[in-house]
Amino acid sequence: MKFSYVNPTQIHFGQGQISTVATSIPKDKKVLVIYGGGSIKKNGVYDQVSAALAEHTWTEFSGVEANPTVETLDKAVIIAKEQAIDYILAVGGGSVIDGSKYVAAAAMYEGNGWDILIGKHQVTEAIAIGAILTLPATGSESNSGSVITQKSTQTKLPFMADAVQPKFAVLDPDSMKTLPxxxxxxxxxxxxxxxxxxxxxxxxxxxxxxxxxxxxxxxxxxxxxxxxxxxxxxxxxxxxxxxxxxxxxxxxxxxxxxxxxxxxxxxxxxxxxxxxxxxxxxxxxxxxxxxxxxxxxxxxxxxxxxxxxxxxxxxxxxxxxxxxxxxxxxxxxxxxxxxxxxxxxxxxxxxxxxxxxxxxxxxxxxxxxxxxxxxxxxxxxx
Known part of the structure; x- marks a missing residue:
């Protein structure tokens, strides 16, 4: 048994903890909120995020699929680059968080983001990420892994990089109440x-x-x-x-x-x-x-x-x-x-x-x- 272990993600666990986003992201950072199909607008999570970011400058990107595709995520990469995003807040399950990791890494790379998945580009820097977990399953909220799909070639590949490990993660079980x-x-x-x-x-x-x-x-x-x-x-x-x-x-x-x-x-x-x-x-x-x-x-x-x-x-x-x-x-x-x-x-x-x-x-x-x-x-x- 020989290993080195550290997990730098700060966990905010429990009911009402979405409010901690307000102090977890520095107020001088420009935030991109990434989420999925819009269920967070029905279960109250979106309103809590909006309240927590009331003193931040932020924009949003929605539509990340289950098994996120590079074709969708590259649209968020463009936003992150054009708007000089400093911080990404992933709000969703493993797919949204995995997708946000890709966006965070690809936005700091001038080449084709898919290069990350095929090993052509090794990720050493990325936009900082925070996560609000709404679907417990993958553990992506506090690890450095991501799995992304290229729809055009029916290819699903993983990548890992310390740079995309979330800085913090909010785990509020109330966000699960309306899950199918x-x-x-x-x-x-x-x-x-x-x-x-x-x-x-x-x-x-x-x-x-x-x-x-x-x-x-x-x-x-x-x-x-x-x-x-x-x-x-x-x-x-x-x-x-x-x-x-x-x-x-x-x-x-x-x-x-x-x-x-x-x-x-x-x-x-x-x-x-x-x-x-x-x-x-x-x-x-x-x-x-x-x-x-x-x-x-x-x-x-x-x-x-x-x-x-x-x-x-x-x-x-x-x-x-x-x-x-x-x-x-x-x-x-x-x-x-x-x-x-x-x-x-x-x-x-x-x-x-x-x-x-x-x-x-x-x-x-x-x-x-x-x-x-x-x-x-x-x-x-x-």
Whole structure:
């Protein structure tokens, strides 16, 4: 276990905390507020933002999609450049925050912003970012990662840069009150897989990271069990904080990571417009069955410490079934159905996209080659 860890994002957690934006952004900064489809104008968040920025000079950009596209975000980049924006305030879920990170970086670059995603440009500077989280799921509000889609080529790629780590994040559970059911469930599932990508790898004796990961997974199971009683501050607060902790860098410090489920899932989203969280629930069970021997020790540990199973020769197998049952309980799919009737053509298309994007050796040991991915997709595609 050897690592360096710091998380510089200041968290303002709890009801009424949107007001802290007033003092979190210096008053001499020109602010660009970025948000999505306009739901923040219906749930009162926009009015709270307006009040908090009453003494600031600010403008806004709306229309950031779920799975944000570079085609949309480049319009915000133009605004940021032309109006000499000093600070970006992202108001939304992971898509809005990810998109804002791209805008913050691309606005400081004279070339094509997509260069950031393909690795042609390394981000070392960006406009400062703050975030108001309205949909807990990705943890993007306090990490340095972003995932952006290029609609014209059906390409979805990630980038990471310290420069786009938000300076502060407001986590007010009241902002979740009007979320559609589908988005709440997606948040549960997304957080679950984020933990698994850092936990279900190799047994390395990291007691703190493993123990914390197991607590987060148990939280998510409990929240799913209590889903019918979700309309209260306690439930919302626990989901919001659990999802944040799942991907703020702590449980991933000093351990091996997987992320193959995400890389394959990104292609399902780009090609077939599958919700991000649902692309993960489609791929993960098949991937775990394919990689069961390499992951057996951690699957057994998860089975015992999270699901409460007793030891047995088939403990790893039972754990995968339990994960699948968790997905079915919250009514998310575990097989792809959006691809049409031609399974072979769909798999070929996904494989070609993965190859084009350099995703040819995935997983904690880079053992998931394109041939192995094809086997996983054979099981995951209905």
């Amino acid at each position: 059911e589908r988005q709440l469930v997606n948040g549960l599932v997304d957080a679950w897989v984020h933990v698994c990508e850092q936990y279900l790898t190799t047994a390395t004796g990291t007691m703190v990271q493993d123990g914390y990961a197991e607590v987060l997974l148990k939280n998510l199971l409990t929240l799913a069990e209590q889903y019918d009683a979700r309309d209260n501050n306690e439930w919302r607060s626990n989901l919001m904080w659990t999802a944040n902790q799942a991907l703020n860098g702590l449980i991933g410090s000093g351990v091996t990571h997987d992320w193959a489920t995400h890389m394959i899932g990104h292609e399902l989203t780009a090609l077939y417009h599958v919700d991000h969280a649902r692309s993960l629930s489609i791929i993960q069970p098949s991937l775990l069955r394919n990689q069961i021997e390499a992951k057996r020790a951690k699957l057994e540990q998860l089975g015992k410490n999270v699901f409460g199973f007793t030891a047995s020769a088939d403990l790893a197998e039972r754990t995968i079934v339990a994960i699948e049952a968790f997905y079915h309980d919250v009514k998310v799919p575990t097989q792809l159905t959006e691809h049409g009737d031609d399974k072979v053509a769909a798999i070929d298309t996904i494989i070609k996209q993965l190859e084009a994007h350099g995703m040819v050796a995935l997983g904690e040991s880079q053992a998931i080659t394109l041939d192995v991915t094809r086997q996983i997709l054979e099981d995951a595609v209905a």
